[in-house]
């Protein structure tokens with residue numbers, strides 16, 4: 117009995133919790149300035165304050181050494197030269213850029229970050245930065261009564277995260293994702309605070325297990341990590357959009373995806389043979405249901421060995437891929453990081469012989485159980501491994517594959533801890549570190565390696581990657597799906613705030629498994645979910661082994677017809693969606709947005725979970741409960757036209773909207789416009805005709821938007837092969853004016869004009885296009 121020995125009074129048994137457990141950074145002793153960096157020597161540690169831009173400041177606290185400023189896997193931008201003005205008093209030092217004001221109290225060291233008008237963004241009072249001798253670091257910030265929190269990557273629960281506590285530790289969770297289920301697969305240690313219509317952001321760039329606590333205390337929130345430095349950035353905003361632009365200025369934007377990746381994807385764990393895949397494709401074609409990609413889950417492989425095909429089930433993958441391609445369908449195979457421990461398997465041999473797998477410090481390879489049984493894991497923190505893994509994808513690209521689905525890359529391991537032993541050592545570009553430190557970036561680095569390989573091998577075509585795990589910056593390489601959800605109405609509901617918060621966390625290309633992964637779906641749920649899916653950035657139907665098949669026709673013609681209508685609608689909206697993805701690739705702004713992003717002064721939008729926006733002028737208000745055909749829809753200020761009926765609704769009001777199973781309420785803001793096309797066939801996809809639907813207002817309204825188009829699959833747009841129209845729509849009592857303010861790019865598209873369809877034109881209201889009264893045929897010319 118250990119308790120009968122001196123072990124009973126082991127010092128480690130003493131429990132100290134809360135703030136008392138931490139040492140405070142203490143009083144400021146002295147400081148010095150070099151370039152854009154200030155180094156503060158405090159009684160119990162050192163702090164660096166570094167200005168990145170006028171809007172972005174970085175704070176790094178290290179209790180032991182001088183703070184290290186390099187080595188981030190998330191941040192890809194260097195600090196700019198920023199003009200900083202200093203003011204001194206006996207109590208405080210004030211540092212000012214044109215957009216930020218930092219007040220540094222000296223005794224003890226306390227930091228307040230204000231905007232340039234002195235409005236507080238983040239503040240420390242009796243508590244500030246602290247640490248434990250065991251390595252934990254923490255920052256306490258004052259929580260204002262009016263604070264609402266968003267972002268945090270992939271979290272269940274509601275849109276507004278006030279009152280929640282979250283952990284960042286990439287985790288494989290097959291168990292149902294409840295509101296309390298945390299952590300999940302992605303770690304994006306970033307959030308945005310919205311306070312009285314103004315927003316600011318914080319990015320805590322620490323790859324250890326981190327915790328964000330907006331719950332435990334009334335007047336403080338905190339973020340803490342198990343180890344490493346307290347290294348965070350503050351973004352000044354002040355609009356939700358500018359916060360996100362500032363965050364993605366540091367961590368990067370998504371690359372423009374190939375158009376096919378924005379289409380409909382069909383998946384199943386698993387389509388198990390070539391014959392089954394061909395039959396699937398045939399069904400889509402015969403039914404005229406659009407399909408851009410079929411995903412191959414783990415059964416395509418030989419004994420779950422990555423970079424192989426099972427010879428019996430898939431005897432001729434090259435031919436299959438080619439034949440499907442001729443029908444307008446791409447094949448996206450799953451690739452997991454675990455490499456089967458098998459001395460006769462070339463990938464395992466190469467990994468062992470080339471010293472490419474994760475190892476213990478003592479030198480032996482770490483093996484963990486995944487689908488193929490005991491497996492080794494490539495050490496993606498090593499440049500050599502990156503190249504190897506990327507190059508290995510020639511196996512797929514040579515067969516005509518342009519997209520890869522990466523799963524289990526938390527990495528997931530079938531054991532108690534659900535992942536790799538945290539004591540495993542990663543090479544980390546010459547600065548070895550444990551898995552405990554680098555766990556959260558394993559997925560990000562796998563994406564980086566895979567993207568690099570595909571980019572090289574695809575001869576100028578754009579790769580598509582889908583990932584389950586990631587860290588801040590994941591948007592640079594891959595789309596994210598939200599893992600193993602279930603065929604529950606509650607999970608359909610939850611997917612909206614989840615994808616919106618991913619969008620607010622810099623990852624705009626995201627979506628859940630439509631229809632639900634585990635559990636048996638049903639006709640009504642699948643139909644309603646497919647309607648929503650048609651408007652979520654990533655649109656894939658996927659279901660699990662052992663549960664009902666859920667392809668769109670599985671529940672009979674009545675439902676198949678409705679789903680077909682919505683999947684086709686996805687393609688009709690493609691010019692609009694593609695323009696928004698282009699915008700995301702330039703600015704970081706998500707395609708699918710919470711209403712608060714466009715209406716930050718309207719408190720009603722602050723926790724609006726069951727409606728979302730597509731761009732800045734479309735509101736989607738799906739039915740998210742069974743047996744219901746009416747719902748309340750809140751429309752913010754302005755006037756809104758229902759897309760399917762043309763009925764006009766007043767904004768700043770809640771309306772009861774009727775929607776039979778074949779309808780999903782969509783509203784377009786009056787005075788604005790959207791770009792549409794027609795569905796043709798799976799081979800051709802959309803028609804060459806583009807139509808601008810202009811929603812006429814008879815009040816003074818002015819709206820500007822960008823229409824973007826290019827070849828949809830190569831990087832030629834980087835060499836100016838695109839068309840970009842900067843369009844203005846101006847309405848008043850007498851007229852609706854449409855002006856192309858600017859055309860950029862030197863692609864001359866097949867369409868020489870864009871049809872203009874004016875919805876809701878009043879009698880006597882003229883349509884003026886580029887300054888001239890339009891005749892019968894309303895078109896905008898494209899050069």
Ligand code: GLC
Pocket residue numbers: 384385413414450523584599600633658660
């Ligand atoms: C994981 C994935 C799921 C996939 C399955 C088999 O559960 O999340 O999407 O189908 O593994 O590969």
